[in-house]
Amino acid sequence: MNSVRALLFRDMRLATRAGGSAMLALAFFAAVAALVPLGVGADLKLLGRIAGGMLWVAAILAALLSLDRIFQADYEDGSLDLIALSPLSLEASAAAKIAAHWLTTGLPLTLLSPVLGLLFNLPEQGYVALIASLALGTPAASAIGAIGAGLTLAVRRGGVILPLIVLPLLAPAVIFGAGAVLSALDGLANGALWLVAAFSLAAVLLAPFAAAAAVRLNLAS
Amino acid sequence: MSELTALSTNALACTRGQKLVFRDLGFAISAGNALAVEGPNGAGKTSLLRLIAGFLAPAAGTIRLRTKSGEIEDGEERGKFIGWLGHSDGVKPQLSVFENLKFFAELYGAQSPIDPALEEVGLARLRDLPGQYLSAGQKKRLALARLKLSNRPLWLMDEPLASLDASGKKLAANLVTAHCASGGIVIAATHEPLGIECEKLALGAA
Numbered sequence: 001m002n003s004v005r006a007l008l009f010r011d012m013r014l015a016t017r018a019g020g021s022a023m024l025a026l027a028f029f030a031a032v033a034a035l036v037p038l039g040v041g042a043d044l045k046l047l048g049r050i051a052g053g054m055l056w057v058a059a060i061l062a063a064l065l066s067l068d069r070i071f072q073a074d075y076e077d078g079s080l081d082l083i084a085l086s087p088l089s090l091e092a093s094a095a096a097k098i099a100a101h102w103l104t105t106g107l108p109l110t111l112l113s114p115v116l117g118l119l120f121n122l123p124e125q126g127y128v129a130l131i132a133s134l135a136l137g138t139p140a141a142s143a144i145g146a147i148g149a150g151l152t153l154a155v156r157r158g159g160v161i162l163p164l165i166v167l168p169l170l171a172p173a174v175i176f177g178a179g180a181v182l183s184a185l186d187g188l189a190n191g192a193l194w195l196v197a198a199f200s201l202a203a204v205l206l207a208p209f210a211a212a213a214a215v216r217l218n219l220a221s
Numbered sequence: 222m223s224e225l226t227a228l229s230t231n232a233l234a235c236t237r238g239q240k241l242v243f244r245d246l247g248f249a250i251s252a253g254n255a256l257a258v259e260g261p262n263g264a265g266k267t268s269l270l271r272l273i274a275g276f277l278a279p280a281a282g283t284i285r286l287r288t289k290s291g292e293i294e295d296g297e298e299r300g301k302f303i304g305w306l307g308h309s310d311g312v313k314p315q316l317s318v319f320e321n322l323k324f325f326a327e328l329y330g331a332q333s334p335i336d337p338a339l340e341e342v343g344l345a346r347l348r349d350l351p352g353q354y355l356s357a358g359q360k361k362r363l364a365l366a367r368l369k370l371s372n373r374p375l376w377l378m379d380e381p382l383a384s385l386d387a388s389g390k391k392l393a394a395n396l397v398t399a400h401c402a403s404g405g406i407v408i409a410a411t412h413e414p415l416g417i418e419c420e421k422l423a424l425g426a427a
Contacts, residue, residue, distance in 0.1 A: 002327055002330060003327065003328045003329075003330060005327075006324055006327035006328045007324075007328060010316075010320075010324045013315075013316065013320070014313060014315055014316070017315040017316075018315065019315060020315070076309070077309050077310065077311050077312065077313070078307040078308065078309025078310060078311040079311040079313070081274070081276070081305055081307050081309075081311070082305055082307070082311050082325060082328075082367075083328065084276070084300065085274060085300045085301075085303050085305050086325075086328045086329055087301065087328075087329065087330055088328065219276045220276055220277050220278065
Protein backbone atom coordinates (compact mmCIF):
# COMPACT_ATOMS: atom_id res chain seq x y z
CA MET A 1 0.00 0.00 0.00
CA ASN A 2 2.92 2.32 0.73
CA SER A 3 4.27 1.63 -2.74
CA VAL A 4 0.96 2.56 -4.35
CA ARG A 5 0.84 5.78 -2.37
CA ALA A 6 4.45 6.60 -3.27
CA LEU A 7 3.75 6.17 -6.99
CA LEU A 8 0.47 8.11 -6.80
CA PHE A 9 1.97 11.09 -5.00
CA ARG A 10 5.06 11.11 -7.16
CA ASP A 11 3.04 11.20 -10.39
CA MET A 12 0.82 13.94 -8.99
CA ARG A 13 3.88 15.93 -7.96
CA LEU A 14 5.38 15.57 -11.44
CA ALA A 15 2.12 16.74 -13.02
CA THR A 16 1.78 19.80 -10.83
CA ARG A 17 5.43 20.92 -10.80
CA ALA A 18 6.77 23.42 -13.32
CA GLY A 19 6.44 22.00 -16.82
CA GLY A 20 3.81 19.55 -15.61
CA SER A 21 0.63 18.75 -17.44
CA ALA A 22 -2.04 19.77 -14.91
CA MET A 23 -2.04 23.52 -15.57
CA LEU A 24 -1.63 22.90 -19.29
CA ALA A 25 -4.82 20.85 -19.42
CA LEU A 26 -6.77 23.47 -17.50
CA ALA A 27 -5.55 26.31 -19.70
CA PHE A 28 -6.32 24.34 -22.86
CA PHE A 29 -9.83 23.55 -21.59
CA ALA A 30 -10.49 27.21 -20.83
CA ALA A 31 -9.06 28.37 -24.18
CA VAL A 32 -11.16 25.96 -26.26
CA ALA A 33 -14.28 26.76 -24.25
CA ALA A 34 -13.68 30.48 -24.73
CA LEU A 35 -13.24 30.09 -28.48
CA VAL A 36 -16.53 28.33 -29.12
CA PRO A 37 -18.83 31.30 -28.31
CA LEU A 38 -16.63 33.45 -30.56
CA GLY A 39 -17.18 31.04 -33.41
CA VAL A 40 -20.86 30.33 -32.81
CA GLY A 41 -21.85 33.95 -32.20
CA ALA A 42 -23.87 35.66 -29.54
CA ASP A 43 -26.96 33.48 -29.76
CA LEU A 44 -27.44 32.98 -26.02
CA LYS A 45 -30.18 30.40 -26.40
CA LEU A 46 -28.13 28.29 -28.80
CA LEU A 47 -25.02 28.56 -26.61
CA GLY A 48 -26.95 27.37 -23.59
CA ARG A 49 -28.14 24.32 -25.51
CA ILE A 50 -24.72 23.29 -26.81
CA ALA A 51 -22.84 24.12 -23.58
CA GLY A 52 -22.88 20.55 -22.26
CA GLY A 53 -21.66 19.00 -25.50
CA MET A 54 -18.97 21.60 -26.17
CA LEU A 55 -17.61 21.46 -22.64
CA TRP A 56 -17.52 17.68 -22.77
CA VAL A 57 -15.59 17.69 -26.04
CA ALA A 58 -13.21 20.35 -24.72
CA ALA A 59 -12.66 18.42 -21.48
CA ILE A 60 -11.88 15.17 -23.31
CA LEU A 61 -9.43 16.95 -25.63
CA ALA A 62 -7.75 18.66 -22.66
CA ALA A 63 -7.42 15.34 -20.84
CA LEU A 64 -5.94 13.73 -23.98
CA LEU A 65 -3.25 16.37 -24.13
CA SER A 66 -1.39 14.96 -21.14
CA LEU A 67 -2.13 11.27 -21.64
CA ASP A 68 1.16 10.37 -23.26
CA ARG A 69 2.91 11.41 -20.05
CA ILE A 70 1.32 8.57 -18.11
CA PHE A 71 4.00 6.12 -19.21
CA GLN A 72 6.10 7.83 -21.86
CA ALA A 73 8.40 9.91 -19.66
CA ASP A 74 9.05 6.96 -17.36
CA TYR A 75 9.74 4.74 -20.35
CA GLU A 76 12.24 7.16 -21.85
CA ASP A 77 14.31 7.79 -18.73
CA GLY A 78 14.37 4.18 -17.57
CA SER A 79 12.09 4.67 -14.55
CA LEU A 80 9.54 2.27 -16.01
CA ASP A 81 12.03 -0.61 -15.83
CA LEU A 82 12.50 0.14 -12.14
CA ILE A 83 8.75 0.41 -11.56
CA ALA A 84 8.23 -2.91 -13.36
CA LEU A 85 10.76 -4.64 -11.08
CA SER A 86 9.31 -3.11 -7.89
CA PRO A 87 7.10 -5.08 -5.49
CA LEU A 88 4.07 -3.48 -7.16
CA SER A 89 2.51 -5.43 -9.99
CA LEU A 90 2.31 -3.53 -13.27
CA GLU A 91 -1.48 -3.64 -12.92
CA ALA A 92 -1.32 -1.84 -9.57
CA SER A 93 1.20 0.64 -10.99
CA ALA A 94 -1.11 1.36 -13.92
CA ALA A 95 -4.05 1.87 -11.54
CA ALA A 96 -1.99 4.31 -9.43
CA LYS A 97 -0.94 6.19 -12.55
CA ILE A 98 -4.52 6.39 -13.82
CA ALA A 99 -5.64 7.74 -10.45
CA ALA A 100 -2.85 10.31 -10.44
CA HIS A 101 -3.78 11.42 -13.95
CA TRP A 102 -7.43 11.86 -13.03
CA LEU A 103 -6.65 13.74 -9.82
CA THR A 104 -4.43 16.19 -11.71
CA THR A 105 -6.55 16.62 -14.87
CA GLY A 106 -10.07 15.18 -14.74
CA LEU A 107 -10.85 16.54 -11.30
CA PRO A 108 -9.56 20.10 -11.91
CA LEU A 109 -11.39 20.17 -15.26
CA THR A 110 -14.59 19.19 -13.51
CA LEU A 111 -14.13 21.92 -10.91
CA LEU A 112 -13.48 24.54 -13.58
CA SER A 113 -16.46 23.52 -15.75
CA PRO A 114 -19.17 25.57 -13.96
CA VAL A 115 -17.14 28.74 -14.52
CA LEU A 116 -16.95 27.94 -18.23
CA GLY A 117 -20.66 27.11 -18.14
CA LEU A 118 -21.24 30.80 -17.39
CA LEU A 119 -19.43 31.70 -20.62
CA PHE A 120 -21.99 29.58 -22.47
CA ASN A 121 -24.97 31.04 -20.64
CA LEU A 122 -25.80 27.53 -19.41
CA PRO A 123 -29.23 27.69 -17.69
CA GLU A 124 -29.01 27.11 -13.96
CA GLN A 125 -30.76 23.73 -13.99
CA GLY A 126 -27.88 22.36 -16.10
CA TYR A 127 -25.00 22.91 -13.66
CA VAL A 128 -25.53 19.94 -11.39
CA ALA A 129 -25.74 17.58 -14.36
CA LEU A 130 -22.65 19.16 -15.97
CA ILE A 131 -20.51 18.78 -12.86
CA ALA A 132 -21.85 15.33 -12.02
CA SER A 133 -21.41 13.97 -15.55
CA LEU A 134 -17.84 15.27 -15.81
CA ALA A 135 -16.96 13.99 -12.34
CA LEU A 136 -18.33 10.55 -13.22
CA GLY A 137 -17.09 10.46 -16.82
CA THR A 138 -13.57 11.87 -16.79
CA PRO A 139 -12.11 8.83 -14.95
CA ALA A 140 -12.94 6.87 -18.10
CA ALA A 141 -10.78 9.28 -20.12
CA SER A 142 -7.80 8.66 -17.83
CA ALA A 143 -8.38 4.90 -17.77
CA ILE A 144 -8.91 4.33 -21.49
CA GLY A 145 -6.19 6.88 -22.17
CA ALA A 146 -3.75 4.80 -20.15
CA ILE A 147 -4.38 1.83 -22.44
CA GLY A 148 -3.57 4.01 -25.45
CA ALA A 149 -0.52 5.40 -23.69
CA GLY A 150 0.72 1.88 -22.98
CA LEU A 151 0.17 0.79 -26.55
CA THR A 152 1.97 3.74 -28.13
CA LEU A 153 4.84 3.67 -25.65
CA ALA A 154 7.59 2.68 -28.05
CA VAL A 155 6.18 4.56 -31.03
CA ARG A 156 8.08 7.67 -31.95
CA ARG A 157 5.75 10.66 -31.62
CA GLY A 158 3.21 8.26 -30.15
CA GLY A 159 1.39 11.23 -28.69
CA VAL A 160 0.03 11.95 -32.15
CA ILE A 161 -1.40 8.47 -32.69
CA LEU A 162 -2.75 8.25 -29.17
CA PRO A 163 -5.87 10.41 -29.73
CA LEU A 164 -6.76 8.32 -32.79
CA ILE A 165 -6.86 5.22 -30.61
CA VAL A 166 -8.51 6.79 -27.59
CA LEU A 167 -11.08 9.21 -29.00
CA PRO A 168 -13.39 6.63 -30.63
CA LEU A 169 -13.40 4.64 -27.41
CA LEU A 170 -14.47 7.70 -25.46
CA ALA A 171 -17.47 8.43 -27.67
CA PRO A 172 -19.95 6.76 -25.27
CA ALA A 173 -18.79 9.01 -22.41
CA VAL A 174 -19.32 12.11 -24.54
CA ILE A 175 -22.72 10.95 -25.78
CA PHE A 176 -24.09 10.13 -22.34
CA GLY A 177 -22.31 13.01 -20.59
CA ALA A 178 -23.60 15.67 -22.97
CA GLY A 179 -26.96 13.90 -23.02
CA ALA A 180 -27.19 14.13 -19.25
CA VAL A 181 -26.79 17.91 -19.40
CA LEU A 182 -29.46 18.21 -22.11
CA SER A 183 -31.92 16.04 -20.17
CA ALA A 184 -31.42 18.29 -17.17
CA LEU A 185 -32.13 21.38 -19.29
CA ASP A 186 -35.32 19.78 -20.57
CA GLY A 187 -36.32 18.70 -17.08
CA LEU A 188 -36.34 15.02 -18.03
CA ALA A 189 -35.41 12.08 -15.82
CA ASN A 190 -31.67 11.68 -15.91
CA GLY A 191 -30.82 8.11 -16.88
CA ALA A 192 -27.81 9.22 -18.91
CA LEU A 193 -25.88 9.98 -15.73
CA TRP A 194 -26.13 6.35 -14.70
CA LEU A 195 -24.85 5.27 -18.09
CA VAL A 196 -21.86 7.60 -17.73
CA ALA A 197 -21.16 6.11 -14.33
CA ALA A 198 -21.49 2.55 -15.62
CA PHE A 199 -19.19 3.24 -18.58
CA SER A 200 -16.62 4.86 -16.34
CA LEU A 201 -16.75 2.07 -13.79
CA ALA A 202 -16.17 -0.60 -16.42
CA ALA A 203 -13.29 1.40 -17.92
CA VAL A 204 -11.61 2.00 -14.56
CA LEU A 205 -11.90 -1.64 -13.54
CA LEU A 206 -10.60 -3.13 -16.79
CA ALA A 207 -8.09 -0.54 -17.97
CA PRO A 208 -5.27 -1.31 -15.49
CA PHE A 209 -5.08 -4.87 -16.81
CA ALA A 210 -5.08 -3.81 -20.45
CA ALA A 211 -2.60 -0.99 -19.84
CA ALA A 212 -0.26 -3.31 -17.91
CA ALA A 213 -0.37 -5.86 -20.73
CA ALA A 214 0.46 -3.13 -23.24
CA VAL A 215 3.38 -1.87 -21.14
CA ARG A 216 4.70 -5.40 -20.69
CA LEU A 217 4.66 -5.86 -24.45
CA ASN A 218 6.65 -2.67 -24.96
CA LEU A 219 9.21 -3.39 -22.24
CA ALA A 220 10.01 -6.60 -24.11
CA SER A 221 10.87 -4.74 -27.28
CA MET B 222 21.37 -10.95 3.23
CA SER B 223 19.06 -13.05 1.18
CA GLU B 224 17.84 -16.45 0.45
CA LEU B 225 19.18 -16.36 -3.09
CA THR B 226 21.96 -18.90 -3.48
CA ALA B 227 22.69 -19.10 -7.20
CA LEU B 228 21.75 -18.12 -10.72
CA SER B 229 22.30 -20.34 -13.72
CA THR B 230 21.44 -20.25 -17.39
CA ASN B 231 21.22 -23.17 -19.73
CA ALA B 232 21.47 -23.11 -23.55
CA LEU B 233 20.20 -19.55 -23.54
CA ALA B 234 19.50 -17.90 -26.88
CA CYS B 235 18.38 -14.40 -27.62
CA THR B 236 16.98 -12.89 -30.80
CA ARG B 237 16.29 -9.23 -31.40
CA GLY B 238 14.15 -8.28 -34.39
CA GLN B 239 14.58 -11.70 -36.10
CA LYS B 240 18.35 -11.51 -35.68
CA LEU B 241 20.20 -13.97 -33.46
CA VAL B 242 22.23 -12.11 -30.84
CA PHE B 243 23.73 -15.07 -29.01
CA ARG B 244 22.94 -18.73 -28.45
CA ASP B 245 24.02 -21.65 -26.32
CA LEU B 246 24.92 -19.39 -23.46
CA GLY B 247 25.34 -21.29 -20.25
CA PHE B 248 26.87 -19.97 -17.06
CA ALA B 249 26.33 -20.22 -13.34
CA ILE B 250 27.14 -17.88 -10.52
CA SER B 251 26.63 -18.42 -6.83
CA ALA B 252 25.94 -16.04 -3.97
CA GLY B 253 28.81 -13.79 -2.98
CA ASN B 254 30.23 -13.47 -6.49
CA ALA B 255 30.38 -10.84 -9.19
CA LEU B 256 30.34 -11.53 -12.91
CA ALA B 257 31.61 -9.08 -15.51
CA VAL B 258 29.94 -9.53 -18.89
CA GLU B 259 32.27 -8.29 -21.61
CA GLY B 260 32.06 -8.06 -25.34
CA PRO B 261 32.00 -5.64 -28.25
CA ASN B 262 29.06 -3.39 -29.07
CA GLY B 263 26.08 -5.43 -30.16
CA ALA B 264 27.30 -8.61 -28.51
CA GLY B 265 24.14 -8.74 -26.41
CA LYS B 266 25.31 -7.53 -23.00
CA THR B 267 22.24 -5.40 -22.35
CA SER B 268 19.98 -8.04 -23.90
CA LEU B 269 21.37 -10.60 -21.47
CA LEU B 270 20.59 -8.33 -18.53
CA ARG B 271 17.06 -7.70 -19.82
CA LEU B 272 16.59 -11.45 -20.27
CA ILE B 273 17.63 -12.10 -16.69
CA ALA B 274 15.40 -9.28 -15.44
CA GLY B 275 12.48 -10.93 -17.23
CA PHE B 276 11.74 -8.05 -19.61
CA LEU B 277 12.68 -10.17 -22.61
CA ALA B 278 11.68 -13.76 -23.14
CA PRO B 279 14.53 -16.06 -24.19
CA ALA B 280 14.28 -17.53 -27.69
CA ALA B 281 15.51 -20.78 -26.19
CA GLY B 282 16.95 -22.05 -22.94
CA THR B 283 16.23 -21.30 -19.31
CA ILE B 284 17.28 -18.91 -16.58
CA ARG B 285 17.01 -20.35 -13.11
CA LEU B 286 17.35 -18.78 -9.69
CA ARG B 287 18.09 -21.10 -6.82
CA THR B 288 16.78 -19.94 -3.47
CA LYS B 289 16.66 -21.60 -0.09
CA SER B 290 12.99 -22.30 -0.65
CA GLY B 291 13.21 -23.73 -4.17
CA GLU B 292 13.93 -22.85 -7.75
CA ILE B 293 12.41 -20.02 -9.75
CA GLU B 294 12.15 -19.98 -13.50
CA ASP B 295 9.31 -17.53 -14.07
CA GLY B 296 10.44 -14.16 -15.37
CA GLU B 297 8.10 -11.98 -13.31
CA GLU B 298 8.84 -13.80 -10.09
CA ARG B 299 12.53 -13.40 -10.80
CA GLY B 300 12.01 -9.65 -11.01
CA LYS B 301 11.34 -9.46 -7.27
CA PHE B 302 14.97 -10.45 -6.60
CA ILE B 303 16.51 -7.93 -8.91
CA GLY B 304 18.14 -4.60 -8.26
CA TRP B 305 18.39 -2.77 -11.58
CA LEU B 306 20.95 -0.21 -12.64
CA GLY B 307 19.99 0.48 -16.22
CA HIS B 308 21.62 2.33 -19.02
CA SER B 309 19.20 5.23 -18.48
CA ASP B 310 19.42 6.79 -15.06
CA GLY B 311 15.72 7.23 -14.21
CA VAL B 312 16.28 10.60 -12.53
CA LYS B 313 13.33 12.99 -12.76
CA PRO B 314 14.41 16.54 -13.61
CA GLN B 315 11.51 18.13 -11.67
CA LEU B 316 12.19 16.30 -8.40
CA SER B 317 15.00 17.08 -5.99
CA VAL B 318 17.79 14.58 -5.41
CA PHE B 319 16.19 13.64 -2.10
CA GLU B 320 12.70 13.24 -3.60
CA ASN B 321 14.06 11.13 -6.44
CA LEU B 322 15.66 8.70 -4.04
CA LYS B 323 12.83 8.74 -1.51
CA PHE B 324 10.29 7.78 -4.15
CA PHE B 325 12.14 4.64 -5.16
CA ALA B 326 12.94 3.77 -1.56
CA GLU B 327 9.22 3.87 -0.76
CA LEU B 328 8.28 2.04 -3.94
CA TYR B 329 10.67 -0.77 -3.06
CA GLY B 330 9.66 -0.75 0.60
CA ALA B 331 13.21 0.05 1.69
CA GLN B 332 13.78 0.32 5.43
CA SER B 333 17.06 2.25 5.32
CA PRO B 334 17.03 6.03 5.73
CA ILE B 335 17.63 8.24 2.69
CA ASP B 336 20.15 10.78 3.91
CA PRO B 337 22.95 8.36 4.87
CA ALA B 338 22.59 6.76 1.44
CA LEU B 339 23.05 10.16 -0.21
CA GLU B 340 26.04 10.78 2.05
CA GLU B 341 27.60 7.50 0.98
CA VAL B 342 27.50 8.35 -2.73
CA GLY B 343 28.67 11.91 -2.11
CA LEU B 344 25.43 13.70 -2.95
CA ALA B 345 24.46 14.93 0.54
CA ARG B 346 25.46 18.47 -0.43
CA LEU B 347 23.06 18.43 -3.39
CA ARG B 348 20.14 17.00 -1.40
CA ASP B 349 17.61 19.69 -2.40
CA LEU B 350 18.86 20.38 -5.91
CA PRO B 351 16.40 19.49 -8.72
CA GLY B 352 17.49 16.49 -10.77
CA GLN B 353 17.78 18.56 -13.94
CA TYR B 354 20.97 20.24 -12.67
CA LEU B 355 22.83 17.01 -12.01
CA SER B 356 25.69 15.96 -14.27
CA ALA B 357 25.68 12.52 -15.87
CA GLY B 358 28.11 11.26 -13.25
CA GLN B 359 26.03 12.63 -10.38
CA LYS B 360 22.93 10.95 -11.82
CA LYS B 361 24.85 7.71 -11.92
CA ARG B 362 25.80 8.17 -8.28
CA LEU B 363 22.15 8.70 -7.45
CA ALA B 364 21.31 5.51 -9.36
CA LEU B 365 23.93 3.65 -7.30
CA ALA B 366 22.35 4.90 -4.07
CA ARG B 367 18.97 3.75 -5.37
CA LEU B 368 20.36 0.34 -6.24
CA LYS B 369 21.75 -0.08 -2.76
CA LEU B 370 18.51 1.05 -1.09
CA SER B 371 16.45 -1.35 -3.23
CA ASN B 372 17.81 -4.09 -0.97
CA ARG B 373 17.62 -6.75 -3.67
CA PRO B 374 20.02 -9.73 -3.74
CA LEU B 375 20.72 -9.86 -7.48
CA TRP B 376 22.19 -6.69 -8.95
CA LEU B 377 22.08 -6.24 -12.71
CA MET B 378 24.25 -3.33 -13.77
CA ASP B 379 24.48 -1.98 -17.31
CA GLU B 380 27.70 -0.03 -17.79
CA PRO B 381 27.94 0.85 -14.08
CA LEU B 382 31.14 2.86 -14.56
CA ALA B 383 30.03 4.98 -17.52
CA SER B 384 30.39 8.73 -16.88
CA LEU B 385 31.73 8.25 -13.35
CA ASP B 386 34.94 9.98 -12.25
CA ALA B 387 37.82 8.17 -10.53
CA SER B 388 36.29 8.41 -7.05
CA GLY B 389 32.91 7.41 -8.47
CA LYS B 390 34.42 4.31 -10.03
CA LYS B 391 35.99 3.44 -6.72
CA LEU B 392 32.63 3.97 -5.02
CA ALA B 393 30.91 1.64 -7.49
CA ALA B 394 33.59 -1.00 -6.96
CA ASN B 395 33.23 -0.69 -3.19
CA LEU B 396 29.46 -1.06 -3.37
CA VAL B 397 29.81 -4.17 -5.53
CA THR B 398 32.38 -5.66 -3.18
CA ALA B 399 30.22 -4.97 -0.13
CA HIS B 400 27.16 -6.42 -1.84
CA CYS B 401 29.01 -9.62 -2.68
CA ALA B 402 30.47 -9.81 0.81
CA SER B 403 26.95 -9.76 2.25
CA GLY B 404 25.94 -12.70 0.07
CA GLY B 405 24.56 -10.94 -3.00
CA ILE B 406 25.20 -11.57 -6.66
CA VAL B 407 26.31 -8.91 -9.13
CA ILE B 408 26.18 -9.20 -12.91
CA ALA B 409 27.65 -6.18 -14.66
CA ALA B 410 27.85 -5.51 -18.39
CA THR B 411 30.91 -3.41 -18.88
CA HIS B 412 33.61 -2.23 -21.26
CA GLU B 413 36.14 -1.30 -18.62
CA PRO B 414 37.60 -3.33 -15.75
CA LEU B 415 35.36 -3.15 -12.68
CA GLY B 416 38.41 -2.78 -10.46
CA ILE B 417 37.58 -5.81 -8.35
CA GLU B 418 38.18 -9.52 -8.40
CA CYS B 419 35.39 -11.12 -10.39
CA GLU B 420 34.49 -13.82 -12.83
CA LYS B 421 34.29 -12.93 -16.48
CA LEU B 422 31.94 -13.88 -19.26
CA ALA B 423 32.85 -12.94 -22.81
CA LEU B 424 30.09 -12.53 -25.37
CA GLY B 425 31.25 -12.72 -28.96
CA ALA B 426 30.29 -10.25 -31.63
CA ALA B 427 26.98 -11.04 -33.25
